[in-house]
Amino acid sequence: MGVRVLANDQKPVLIVGGAQGIGKEIAERFLKEGHRVAVSDIDEQGLSLLKKQHSELLTFQADVSSWESVQQMISAAERELGGIAHLVYSAGMTKSLPFLEVDFSLWKKTLAVNLYGLYYCIKASAPYICERQEGSIVVIGSGSAITGSGGGIQYYASKAGAFGLM
Ligand SMILES: NC(=O)c1ccc[n+]([C@@H]2O[C@H](COP(=O)([O-])OP(=O)(O)OC[C@H]3O[C@@H](n4cnc5c(N)ncnc54)[C@H](O)[C@@H]3O)[C@@H](O)[C@H]2O)c1
Structure with missing residues (x-):
């Protein structure tokens, strides 16, 4: 629903x-609607496959953590898009494990990607979006x-943090 609304403005x-x-x-979907689109990800191989399918796409390898x-x-x-009007944060990681099997490393890594990465991306892009006085x-x-189901406690905590941040 949200994408359909944003898809009308070509930004x-x-x-x-x-x-x-x-x-x-x-x-x-945004490409199909005629937007200038950039995709970032940590996965270099995934980005180059995507670029092969959509040559008009800009791709950037980056680690959100x-x-x-x-x-x-x-x-x-x-710089290369000519501005950022809409930022979509879809980076994430999840691992379904019982509570006692979640170690510090998995806890920290999940929070780093799902919550800290979100904060970093908002902090870095919000000035551009605010300057335009439009966007999302x-x-x-x-x-x-x-509800806490289908992931692990590290995932639920990160997603609850993301709700709070938004
Ligand atoms: N798939 C579902 O059913 C579902 C349900 C609810 C919420 N979500 C959320 O939606 C989002 C996308 O889910 P998905 O199913 O498409 O997951 P996915 O694993 O297919 O895609 C996540 C992407 O994030 C990237 N990523 C991981 N770590 C990164 C890092 N450090 N830096 C940059 N990129 C990184 C991965 O390379 C991958 O391309 C996630 O936040 C997920 O928690 C998914």
């Missing part, structure tokens, strides 16, 4: 975490932030 769009899955579908990487990616995307930031959340 530049950046999809973070769009090399596959939901982000890829969203990117392809790194503030430096996000800053570089957002400023390159802004769309985040793919999850009902499991409230």
